[in-house]
Amino acid sequence: xxxxxxxxxxxxxxxxxxxxxxxxxxxxxxxxxxxxxxxxxxxxxxxxxxxxxxxxxxxxxxxxxxxxxxxxxxxxxxxxxxxxxxxxxxxxxxxxxxxxxxxxxxxxxxxxxxxxxxxxxxxxxxxxxxxxxxxxxx
Numbered sequence: 001x002x003x004x005x006x007x008x009x010x011x012x013x014x015x016x017x018x019x020x021x022x023x024x025x026x027x028x029x030x031x032x033x034x035x036x037x038x039x040x041x042x043x044x045x046x047x048x049x050x051x052x053x054x055x056x057x058x059x060x061x062x063x064x065x066x067x068x069x070x071x072x073x074x075x076x077x078x079x080x081x082x083x084x085x086x087x088x089x090x091x092x093x094x095x096x097x098x099x100x101x102x103x104x105x106x107x108x109x110x111x112x113x114x115x116x117x118x119x120x121x122x123x124x125x126x127x128x129x130x131x132x133x134x135x136x137x138x
Contacts, residue, residue, distance in 0.1 A: 002058040006137060009049050010040065017045040017133065019057060043131040054137040063129050070119050075112045082108025 007021030020038050041057075049055045086104020090097040123129050 002060055004056055004058050004134070005131075006054065006056050007041070009045075009051050009053050009055055009133075012045065012049075012051055015045055016127075016130070017043055017049060017055075019043050019055060019131075019133070021057075041131060043133055044127060045133050047133055047136065049133050049136055055133045056135045056137055057131045057133045059131040060129075067123070070116055074116070075109055078108040078112035079105045082106070 005021050007019035009017050010020050011018040019041050021041060022038055043057050082104035083101040084104075085108070086100040086102070087097050089095075089104065090100025093100075
């Protein structure tokens, strides 16, 4: 499923463009994007939009859901898995279980952060995951 958004082209480079778009309803409570009312997205520009033109672009919602999972849910699951495995390991080795749970949680959380960084780099390199300008609006 795709969601259509609108924005203004502020910069062009090769087959990509930077589009300044107003935040949609899902973004209002998040606060991650810079600025109060707008965000700047890098999008594919297959139709050759120029700087200053108002455009419509599509974002694949599946990509947004996967990114939200990686950023918000994966670290929590890693922390939980680390605490559980640390507790089991500490119990089996006869060590302080709480210390092993904390250590396991930190270790697995750190692995999740490294994965998030690699995922972010992979997404930035993959142009197929970027939003696509679909039409120029008047």
